[in-house]
Amino acid sequence: MKPIIQLEHVNKTYGSGETAVHALADVNLTIEVGEYCAIMGPSGSGKSTAMNVIGCLDRPTSGRYFLDEVDVANLSDVELAHIRNRKLGFVFQQFHLLPQLSALENVMLPMVYGGVPNKERRERAAEALTRVGLSNRLNNKPTQLSGGQQQRVAIARAIVNRPVVLLADEPTGALDSHTTQEVLAIFGELNASGITVIMVTHESEVARKTNRIVWFRDGQVLHDRLMPEDLAQAVTT
Amino acid sequence: MDIFESVNMAVKTLTANKLRSTLTMLGIIIGNASVIAMVGIGQGAQRYAAEQFESLGPNVLFVIPGSDEARQRTFEVERALTLEDAEAIASQVPSVDAVAPQLQSQQPVTAGNRRISTLILGTTPDFTIVRDFDMEQGRFFSETDLQRNTRVVALGSDVARRLFSNTNPIGQQIRIRNLSFEVIGVMESKGAFLGNNQDDAVYIPITTMSSRITGNTSPYGTEVTFISVTARDENSINAAQFQMANLLRLRHRVVNEDTFTIRTQKDALEIVGNVTGALTLMLAAIAGISLFVGGIGIMNIMLVSVRERTQEIGLRKAIGASQSDILLQFMIEAVILSAIGGLIGTGIGVAGVSLVAVTTPLQAGVSAAAVIVAVSVSGGIGLFFGVFPARQAARLDPIVALRSA
Numbered sequence: 338m339k340p341i342i343q344l345e346h347v348n349k350t351y352g353s354g355e356t357a358v359h360a361l362a363d364v365n366l367t368i369e370v371g372e373y374c375a376i377m378g379p380s381g382s383g384k385s386t387a388m389n390v391i392g393c394l395d396r397p398t399s400g401r402y403f404l405d406e407v408d409v410a411n412l413s414d415v416e417l418a419h420i421r422n423r424k425l426g427f428v429f430q431q432f433h434l435l436p437q438l439s440a441l442e443n444v445m446l447p448m449v450y451g452g453v454p455n456k457e458r459r460e461r462a463a464e465a466l467t468r469v470g471l472s473n474r475l476n477n478k479p480t481q482l483s484g485g486q487q488q489r490v491a492i493a494r495a496i497v498n499r500p501v502v503l504l505a506d507e508p509t510g511a512l513d514s515h516t517t518q519e520v521l522a523i524f525g526e527l528n529a530s531g532i533t534v535i536m537v538t539h540e541s542e543v544a545r546k547t548n549r550i551v552w553f554r555d556g557q558v559l560h561d562r563l564m565p566e567d568l569a570q571a572v573t574t
Numbered sequence: 575m576d577i578f579e580s581v582n583m584a585v586k587t588l589t590a591n592k593l594r595s596t597l598t599m600l601g602i603i604i605g606n607a608s609v610i611a612m613v614g615i616g617q618g619a620q621r622y623a624a625e626q627f628e629s630l631g632p633n634v635l636f637v638i639p640g641s642d643e644a645r646q647r648t649f650e651v652e653r654a655l656t657l658e659d660a661e662a663i664a665s666q667v668p669s670v671d672a673v674a675p676q677l678q679s680q681q682p683v684t685a686g687n688r689r690i691s692t693l694i695l696g697t698t699p700d701f702t703i704v705r706d707f708d709m710e711q712g713r714f715f716s717e718t719d720l721q722r723n724t725r726v727v728a729l730g731s732d733v734a735r736r737l738f739s740n741t742n743p744i745g746q747q748i749r750i751r752n753l754s755f756e757v758i759g760v761m762e763s764k765g766a767f768l769g770n771n772q773d774d775a776v777y778i779p780i781t782t783m784s785s786r787i788t789g790n791t792s793p794y795g796t797e798v799t800f801i802s803v804t805a806r807d808e809n810s811i812n813a814a815q816f817q818m819a820n821l822l823r824l825r826h827r828v829v830n831e832d833t834f835t836i837r838t839q840k841d842a843l844e845i846v847g848n849v850t851g852a853l854t855l856m857l858a859a860i861a862g863i864s865l866f867v868g869g870i871g872i873m874n875i876m877l878v879s880v881r882e883r884t885q886e887i888g889l890r891k892a893i894g895a896s897q898s899d900i901l902l903q904f905m906i907e908a909v910i911l912s913a914i915g916g917l918i919g920t921g922i923g924v925a926g927v928s929l930v931a932v933t934t935p936l937q938a939g940v941s942a943a944a945v946i947v948a949v950s951v952s953g954g955i956g957l958f959f960g961v962f963p964a965r966q967a968a969r970l971d972p973i974v975a976l977r978s979a
C-alpha cells in the first residue's frame with residue numbers, strides 16, 4: 338500500500354533550556370492509505386501534538402514529515418491552507434461549529450474556502466449531512482442540536498471536501514456511550530469507503546474498533562500495532 | 575475565496591450581533607455627522623457673510639481708521655477719521671457717488687412711558703444709497719437737516735414697533751439723553767448686517783449726533799467710526815480708492831505710514847472668506863477628531879472581537895482559511911462597519927444642515943463632494959483602524975486558538 342503519512346525523526350520541543358518540553362521526541366510513524374488508526378497514551382504524552390503536526394497546523398522542530406509524499410516543511414501558508422482544505426478533515430472534541438451558522442452553512446464552510454460554486458456547495462453539504470444521518474436537521478443552528486448531532490455535523494464538515502485523511506482528536510470525548518457508538522459507526526463507514534482515519538482516544542472500547550493502535554508515552558511511540566488484548570497492560574505501565 | 579463570499583460572511587457576522595455592531599458604528603456616525611454638519615454650517619456662514627457684502631453691490635468701499643500695520647501693533651488708533659474727511663471725499667473725489675460716514679453709540683431711548691436701549695447711528699442722507707435702504711413710511715433726513723443739526727430721526731422697524739406699537743410714529747417725539755427728537759420716518763425691515771440688527775437702530779443726522787449726543791470730537795474735528803463710500807461705477811473703484819487715499823494722506827499729512835485703510839468689497843469678501851474659512855477648518859478639525867475617536871472605537875471592538883472569536887479563527891484555519899482569508903474577513907467587517915456608520919452619519923449631518931438652513935438665515939448646504947469625501951474617509955478609517963486587529967486575527971496560531979476553550 339501507498340504511505341500517506343510519514344513522520345521521520347520528528348521532534349517538537351516547546352520552550353528551551355532546562356524548562357524545554359519535548360512534546361515529540363524522535364517520532365517515526367508511517368500510516369498507509371486506507372488505514373483506521375487509533376492513537377492512545379497517557380495525558381501529556383504528545384498525542385495532540387502529533388495530530389497537529391500531521392494536520393499541518395503545526396511544524397515540527399526537527400525531522401521530516403511527508404504528507405502524500407510531499408515534504409510539507411517547504412510549503413507556504415497558502416499551500417498549507419490548501420492542503421488542510423482539500424486533503425485533510427478535522428474533527429475535534431469540542432465540535433467547533435460556528436454558532437451563527439446553520440448545520441448546512443457550517444458544512445458548506447470548507448467549500449467556501451475551497452472555491453466551490455455556491456449551488457454545488459449546497460448539494461454537497463446536504464449530501465454529507467445525509468451521510469451522517471442528519472438530512473432532517475439541515476437548517477438547525479448548533480444550539481438546537483444534541484452533542485451527538487453536533488459532532489455528526491462536524492464530521493460532515495470534515496468529509497465534505499472528500500479528504501484523504503480524517504483526523505479526529507478525542508472525537509467521542511464529550512459524548513455518551515450511545516452517541517459514541519453512532520460516531521464510531523460513521524467512522525467505520527468512512528474508512529470502508531477508503532478514507533484514512535486517524536483518531537486519538539482514551540477509551541479502549543473505541544480503540545478496539547480500529548485496525549491499528551499506536552501507543553505514545555513521553556513524546557515517543559512506545560508501542561505500534563498494539564494488540565487489543567495487550568491494551569490493559571499498556572494502560573497500567 | 576472571492577470578495578463576494580468575504581462580504582457575505584462579514585455581513586452574517588455583523589448582523590448576528592446587531593447591538594454591538596450598532597454601538598461600534600455610533601462613534602463613526604457621530605464623527606461623520608459632525609463633520610458634515612460643521613462644514614455645511616461653516617460654509618453656510620461664509621456664504622451668508624459674503625452675501626451681505628455682495629448685497630451692498632460691488633462698488634462699495636470702506637474707509638476705516640488706522641493702517642493694517644498699526645492694527646497689528648496696537649489696539650489704539652492714533653488719527654481718527656472725521657466728518658470733515660467724509661465731506662472732503664464727497665466734494666473732492668470725482669469718482670465717488672455717495673459718502674456715508676457713520677458714528678454710533680448705544681443709548682436709552684424713551685417715547686411716552688416706554689424706554690428701550692438701542693443703537694443710535696449718526697450718518698448722512700447718502701447712507702440710504704450706500705446701504706440700498708428704503709423707507710417704510712415718511713422720509714429719511716436730508717442735506718438741510720444735516721446742515722442745520724435738526725433734531726429729527728428715522729426709526730428702524732423694530733424700534734418703531736417697540737416704542738409705538740400700532741400707533742403711527744411719524745410726527746411723534748422720542749427722547750435721547752433728555753433731548754427730544756421728531757420722528758420723520760420709519761425704515762423698511764432689513765434684517766441683520768454682519769450681526770448688527772439694522773432694524774434695531776435709530777438713524778439720526780451725524781451732525782446732530784456729534785453735537786447733541788456723543789459730543790465725540792477729536793482734535794481734528796467730528797470723529798466718525800468709519801466711512802462707507804460708493805464708487806460711480808465698477809470701473810472707477812480703483813480710481814476712487816486711489817483718489818481717496820491721496821486726499822486723506824494730504825489731509826492727515828501722512829509722512830510714511832497711512833492713518834487709514836480703504837477696503838473694497840472684494841477685500842472685504844476676501845477677509846470674510848479667510849475668517850470664516852479658518853472657522854470652518856477649525857470646526858471640521860474638531861469634528862475630524864471625533865471621527866478619529868470613532869475609528870479607535872472600531873479598532874477597540876474589533877480587538878475584543880478577535881479575542882472572543884479565537885476558536886472560530888482557529889477552526890477556519892483548520893478547514894482551509896489562509897492568513898490572507900482571515901485578514902480580509904476582519905478588514906471587511908471593519909470597513910463595512912465604518913462605511914455604513916459613515917453613510918448614516920452623513921445622512922444625519924445632511925438632515926442637521928437642512929434644519930439649520932430652514933430655521934436660520936444661514937444658507938447651509940452640503941455638497942456632493944463633501945458627502946463622497948466623508949463616506950470614503952470613514953471607510954478609510956475602517957481600513958486604517960481595522961488593519962491592526964485583522965492582522966492579529968490572521969496571525970493567530972490555530973492550535974492555540976482551537977485549544978482556548
Ligand SMILES: Nc1ncnc2c1ncn2[C@@H]1O[C@H](COP(=O)(O)OP(=O)(O)OP(=O)(O)O)[C@@H](O)[C@H]1O
Pocket residue numbers: 351352358359360378379380381382383384385386387
Ligand atoms: N503550546 C505549548 N507550549 C508548551 N508546552 C506545550 C504546548 N502544547 C503542548 N505542550 C506540552 O507538550 C506535551 C504534549 O502535549 P499534548 O497536548 O500533545 O498531550 P496529549 O497527549 O494530547 O495529552 P491529552 O491526552 O491530555 O490531550 C505536554 O507536556 C504539554 O504540556
Ligand SMILES: [Mg+2]
Pocket residue numbers: 384385386506
Ligand atoms: Mg490531547
